[in-house]
Amino acid sequence: MNAVEHETQLDAAARAYVTIGMPAEELRTLWQRPDIQALIWADFADLTPVADRTLDWVAHGPAGGEYRWRTETAEVGANEIRWSSLDGADVPNVGSVTFHPAPGDRGTELHLEVKFDPPGGVVGEAVSKLFHVVPREIVLKALYRFRALAVTGEIPTTNPQPAARSGSTDR
Secondary structure: OOOOEEEEEOEEEEEEEEEOOOOOOOOOHHHHOOHHHHHHHHOOOEEEOOOOOOOEEEOOOOOOEEEEEEEEEEEOOOOOOEEEEEEOOOOOOOEEEEEEEEEEHOOOEEEEEEEEEEOHHHHHHHHHHHHHHHHHHHHHHHHHHHHHHHHHHOOOOOOOOOOHOOOOOOO
16 A cells, blocks of 8 residues: 555654555665655755755744754664754754565555654744644655655646646636
């Protein structure tokens, strides 16, 4: 099955997985590419590669606010990749992606987990609003976009289809 199959919601954390009919090594290699990371997280943040395993993130929040952090990636064995924000992050966070053989020889299960720790105060309140959708949308969209890229080489869009135009009154 190529759909997101499971989601668990925990405060400012999200876990989800998807089965993709491809070998784990191919998916792992694809996941590690900075250009792919920028595409799968594009609905949530702008990513810029800084070094081999380091990315700068800029998330746009309510009232034009920007939240910045830098993450560093570490490999934890052949089946897991982890990342964490470095000191000074506006939104401290950690994440991991693991690759498991899917039952019935159907490819690979890709498990994604992300945990955010918004700061306190006024900034924390705005950040909490920004990340309110993490469990339901950000992680699920990232998996959906990654699966689409892995399987088809592109992310589906409704632009520039006429039926997808905003404000269309034709029905």
